Structures are given as structure tokens and as C-alpha cells.
Amino acid sequence: MYDSPLRKTEVDTNASKISARDVQVYYGDTHAIKDVNVEILDKTVTAFIGPSGCGKSTFLRTLNRMNDTIDICRVEGLIELDGEDIYDKRVDPVQLRAKVGMVFQKPNPFPKSIYDNVAYGPRIHGLAKNKAELDEIVEKALRRGAIWNEVKDRLDAPGTGLSGGQQQRLCIARAVATEPEVLLMDEPCSALDPIATSQVEELIDELRENYSVVIVTHSMQQAARVSQKTAFFHLGNLVEYGDTSQIFTNPVDPRTESYITGRIG
């Protein structure tokens, strides 16, 4: 449908942003993630694909310790952000999440005005000296979220009153307002229509200039369109990880081939 390669650029950096080694995740007695090793590059869009329940969202949530809010969840192994272990006792998960932002499957604007939604992160982290600077941050984030033109005249309107696609772009703007280094997106387009989806996809490509983006998606077309690197998960294992073009044209593992050709999933 939208298969025309809008902006297919090659990976232009090899700097590793996040590196995961032998990561195991348990939910109670369930072994949800098994021996995952992956290097996520800076200024790159990395897509996680795989059938439902394969653990890709779980793995994504271990990258900013969102799983800490789930009591029965246990993570083992080493995950490093810029060479520092994020599960180290000295690391404050709250600080970590300011660096590793997250956008969720369903748009979840807070019951506040559009302005306050975007200003939420900068306010709690004290990023603005004064009101004028905060205004600037909010405008910049909304422009990056590609929603500024639609909402600039009604910044005081509640964020919950926007359409689904606008809400999701607002949530992306909210996430980039805190200037994260990595942006995790958990199926950000699954609740959106095709037009909103293409807007969000364009946005993801623009975000790549500044951030490392990790996106979980069920749509293989989407993975092929927006990402430079793709990781295929199956039953809690990372089956194959490589350049997107290679994964989709010339997969090494037979399971990957079966999945992208639609035989399993």
C-alpha cells in the first residue's frame, strides 16, 4: 500500500547505543525472554518483529526498566546504555526513563491540556528556566511531533479531545520533549488508520536524525518501510538480527523466512 520507499537510507553509523547480553526475563515461572543478545545502534531505527506473544514488547520494556512496575517480572543478564549497566543498583530507573523515552500502543494523553501534556516531562525534570523557555520547548516538541500546525491555536484544549492519530503524535511530542536519547515505540500505529500511520512513520524517520528509535510492530511492511535494522523474535528467542534489507530479502534462519513469507505467525 505505502510500499514506495519514501526514504530508504542505509545505516550511517555503527556507534552502539544499547547493548544487551544474555538477557533473560521471567514472569513468575514463565521464561519470557531467553538469551537475547543485541546491539542497538545510535541514530538508527531498529524494528522488532515477530508473532504475538514472542516477547518483543517485553524485551522493549526491559530497555527502560518499565518492567520494574510489574511485581512478578525478573530480569537477568546485562543491558548497557552507552556502556553503563542500566540494572546496576546505583541507577535510578526514573532518570533512566527520562533518557529512554517510550511511546505506547494506545495513545495515552493525560487528562490535561495539550500544552500541559507536552510540558509534563520538561516540568518534572526542570528543563526550562522560565515560562518562555518552556513555551519554546513545547513548540519544538510539537513541531517534531508533526502536530504543531494542527494544535497551535488550541494549546489549552484537552489532549483527550484530539483524534486518535493526533493523540498518538501528541504522545510522541510528549516523549521527545524530555530530549531522550533513545525512543522506544510499542506498536505505535496499531490503533491508527492508514493516514495517521503514514504520518507517524514519516515522523519516525525524521526522529532518526536525533535519536535511536526502537519500534515494535506487527506489520512487516511497516518494519521494512521505517527501519534500518530488524530483529526477529520467536517464542522468546531472538532468532535473527541484521540489516532490514537483508532480513526481508535474504534471511538466514528458516524461521525468519517462514515468518516474513507468512507461513508462521
Add this chain to the structure above:
Amino acid sequence: MPVLWLILIVLALAVAGYVAGRTRAISGAGDDRRALHSLPSYYGWNVAMKVMVPAFLALILWLIAQPFMVNTKATSLLPETAIPEGSTIGLVMSDVRRVADGLDLAVEQGLLSAGEASELSVTGSDVRGTLGSAGVAVGTEITPEVLAAAQSYRATNATGNLLRAIVVIGLALLGGALALAQTKPDFRARNSVERGIRGILVGAASIAILTTIGIVLSLVFNTIEFFRIYPASEFFGSFTWAPSFGGGSELGIWPLLWGTLYISFIALLVSVPIGLFAAVYLSEYAGPKFRSVAKPALELLAGIPTIVYGLFALLTVGPLLLSVFGRDGLGWMQAGTAVMTAGLVMGIMLIPFVSSLSDDIINAVPQSLRDGSYGLGATKSETIKQVILPAALPGIVGAVLLAASRAIGETMIVVMGAGAAARLSLNPFDAMTTVTAKIVSQLTGDADFASPEALVAFALGMTLFVMTLGLNVFALYIVRKYREQYD
């Protein structure tokens, strides 16, 4: 025929109707239940429903209407002269009813035959003695008019009861017969039962609403009666509450209203922060194990009768406050009963209301909002303060206003903890009283029910009703205005 028998007969008819309807439907379809429109039991229920509903409706209406009719008939038999000086028709009528009941009892115990009871006359026999030996004591000597009215009362009642039985059973049979005639394989019994169930549910809902209207009306008429004999300008304008049953009392509402609001305010001051913080802890911080113990334990507080809280106020909190603020301490407090005592204890009583409702409301805030906030690097308390509480605010305001309604309507704690003095004072360690406590004391005396001192209770009750109604309307307005749509 006694009502219980009547009910049993209608129920038996309904069971018979169920069986008959079911059997008739199946046999009508030639023993092939697939040819029926509905399941066989629906045909049975259809018949049973049409036996019971009209019969019971008629029974209820009859039970309400018959006493009125019988009373009117017996009253019309009493001539003006039968009412002694200084008495009323109501008092004489209660004599008539007592005599009639006595005659019933006497017949039951075999002291009189049924014939004798209706033929009895004052001249021929000692009616009072006969009734006395049946266990019914009649105060004054029975006049011939009263006896005649009582006998007519009995006779009308007996006819009424007979007619009632005939009408109710007749309606049951008629309904059953009509429903059985309907019972053919293509009759839509399922839809008919569905309509019937809807009707029953509507009926239940209307009873609740009609009762409310009835309560309001009973208040309204007595309040109007009060304002006829006592000027409204003084009721709402005077700052003195000094009822004297000899007459000439001053019945200004302000001291009572002030006491009510002051005590409620202190109660809310205690219960809202504690309840809200407890709810936040239980829903956001506590582990599932602790929560499963603590929440029911907190709600246990709501199950304690208010009289027990009153004892707590009287025996524990009052003396405790007195030892600190009393003559031996700061010297602000004269006695254990004070606004502070009642307010504190009432606050404790309201904690579970606020916490339990707020807890439910906080839990209803979608997890996605929490995730969104944590995902931006917010801490737990930042998330609670800036996302969860604003999202839950309409519900929390509702919970607080509900607690306020409870506080305004509370009686027992006030009676035991706040004293009985109606006064306007700013000192929270003074004894004061509330509207509800005064309603109790105005109505539980020997006062003439037609005096302003007794009727003022209704005006006070009406004021309370209007206040709590206003609070509830305000709560609804807040909830509507700030309600967030989660989808």
C-alpha cells in the same frame, strides 16, 4: 380468608399454570419441541407470570385500599354526639378498632360465638368484661355507638376479605386461562416473558423512586403546617434556639445549622486527608498481600454502628481532649462534650467512606496513563500528584461530598459527643448541637404533635434534605463537568 392462604393459593395456581402451559405447548407441537417458537419452559413461565402478576397486584392494591374504605364506613356510623368533649374523631375511631379487634379475639377464643359477637349490645351484657377476659383492655365504658361502629367495622372487614379472596383468585384463574388459550406452538412465549421481566424490573425501580417522592411529600406537608403556625421569617432569621413547651419559644435555625456545619467541617478535615492518603497508599504503593488485608480492615470501620462511635466519643475521646484542653491543661474546654469531640470521632467514622470510594476511583484510572507518566521519567508521587489525582478528581470530589452528606445527617455521635446546647460560637471546644440531634429531641418528648415545638422537626428535616440534595446536585455537576472520557 387470611392473606397468607391467599398468597399460597395463588402460588399453587402459578405452579399448576407452569406445568399446564409447558405440557400444553409440547402436546400442541405434537411432542416435537423443535416445532415450538420458544423453549417449553417459556410457555410455562408465561402462564405462571400471568397467574401471579395481576393477582398479586390486585392483592396489594386491595390491602392498601380496604382499611380506608372500612374506616370511612365505620366513621360515618358515629354520630357527632358520640365524640366526647375534648376528644377527636381519631381517638374514638381507635376505640372502635380496639373493640373490633377484641371481638375478633373473643370469637377466636370461644368466649363468644360469631353470631353473638355481631348481635351483642351494651345493655344486655358486660361487653367490657368479655373483652377484658379475651385479653383486650378498653379504657372507657363502651357506648352503644362505638359498639355499633365496631360491629359494622367487623362486618365490612369480613365482607371485604371475602371479596378480596374472590377477586384475587378469580384474577389468577382468569389470567391463567387466557395465557393457556394463547399457548400455541407459534406463540412467542420467550418475548412475552422478556416483556414481563422488564415490567417487573421497572416496577422495582419505580418503587424506589415513588418512596423517595413519598418521603419528600410527607416532609413538605408537615413543613407547610409548621410555617402556618410559626413565621418563616423567625425560623430563618432568628439566632436563638430556645424551645419551651409552654409556648412562646424561639425557634431560629442558625445555631443548629452552625453546629451542623462546624462539626461536619471538622469531620471532613479529619477524614478527607487521611482517607485520601490511605486510598493512595492502598491503590498505588501497597503490595497485593498487604492490600488484601488492609482494605477489608479499613472497611470494617464502616460497619461499626454509629452508637458505638458515640460511646467512643463519650468515654475515650472526650476525656482525652479534656485532659489536654480542659481546666487542667489549656483551659479552653469546659466539658468532654464538644464540637471537637464529635467532629474527630465523626471524621474517623468517615475515613472508610472516603478511602474506599477513592480507592475504587483511583484504581479505575487506566494503567496506560501511569505507564505514560513513568515512561517520561516521572516518579511515583509525581505521577500520583500530577496525573492520577487530576484524572480521578471528579470521583474523589463525589466521594468527599458523599462523606459530607453523611456528616450532615449523622445523629448519634452528635447526641453523645457534642452536647445539647444550641449556640453560636467559634470555639471548637464548646458544646454545640446539630439539626439532626434537635429533630430527635423535639419529637421524642410529650409535646402535642400540633405544636410548633414538635412540628419544627419537619422544617429542620426539610432544611437538611434541601442541603444534602444541593450537595448531591453540586457533586453531579462537578463530576459531569470534569469527567474524562477514557476509551
